[in-house]
Amino acid sequence: MLRGRRPRPARRSISRSGIAPARWYISRSAARSSAAFSTSRKGALMAELVRQQHLDADVGYHGFGFQESDDGDILAPFPDDFADEVFLNAFPGRLDIYSAGHTHTASVTVAVWDGPPAAHDRVQWDEQAEADYDSASGEVAVWSMSLGRADEVITLADSGGLWRVRVSCTGRAVAARLSEEEGTGHGVEKYLVQFWPRTA
Incomplete structure (x- = not known):
């Protein structure tokens, strides 16, 4: 597979009102998960799932990311200073993710919680990392x-914060192998991206 120099995608600043938010849903399994974590055995309140969204992320040159929708004030827009081999790299108003596959479509589930969600066993993930945003x-x-900016918009809240x-990921070995053998893949590398409000 030919792998040339990493291009800079065409940057287009889109205001919050210039693009329709993607549809959000809470699946039955997510609702059950939320209910399971809402209270502990002793009755203490736990984090609850607010909303969940599934999307397909186009990965090119091992990278994709999340960035403020209204990105006019971002000093270092994606993919400036993208770091190879760094699984999760945080910049002001931006999160970069390094994929094991060169060119493919990753399956991404984004979940927004009202507090810190229960941590999954790291054994079930190939990579896992946390950052402030x-x-x-x-x-x-x-x-x-x-490809630059996708159509999907992830709503964290009605205002900034x-x-x-x-970010947790599995399927990285398969994605890497497919990149070497076939050049692409769809949904073999899976991500779970969990956001929750940060307290001081």
């Missing part, structure tokens, strides 16, 4: 290294 607008867009994010 400051959102000025409360809306986040998905970016591809090769401070967030914590946990």
Whole structure:
């Protein structure tokens, strides 16, 4: 597979009102998960799932990311200073994700919680990392290294705020192998991206 120099995608700044938010849903399994974590055995309140969204992320040159939807004030827009081999890399108003596959479509589930969600066993994930994210607008867009901004908009809240994010990934070995053998793949690398409000 030919792998040339990583291009800079065409950057187009889109205001919050310039693009329709993607549809959100809470699946039955997510609702059951939320109910399971809403109270502990002792009755203490736990985090609840607010909304959940599934999307397909176009990965190019091993990268995709999340960036403020209203990105006019971003000093280093995606993919400036994208770091190879760094699974999760945080910039002001931006989160970069390094994929094991060169060119493929990753399956991504984004979940917004009202507090820290229960941590999954790291054994079931190939990679897992956390970072802080400051959102000025409360809306986040998905970016591809090769195609630029996608249509999906992730709603964190009605306004800006401070967030914590946990990114977990599985299927990385298969994605890497397909990149070497066939050049692409669809849905073999799976991500769970969890946002929750960050307290001081």
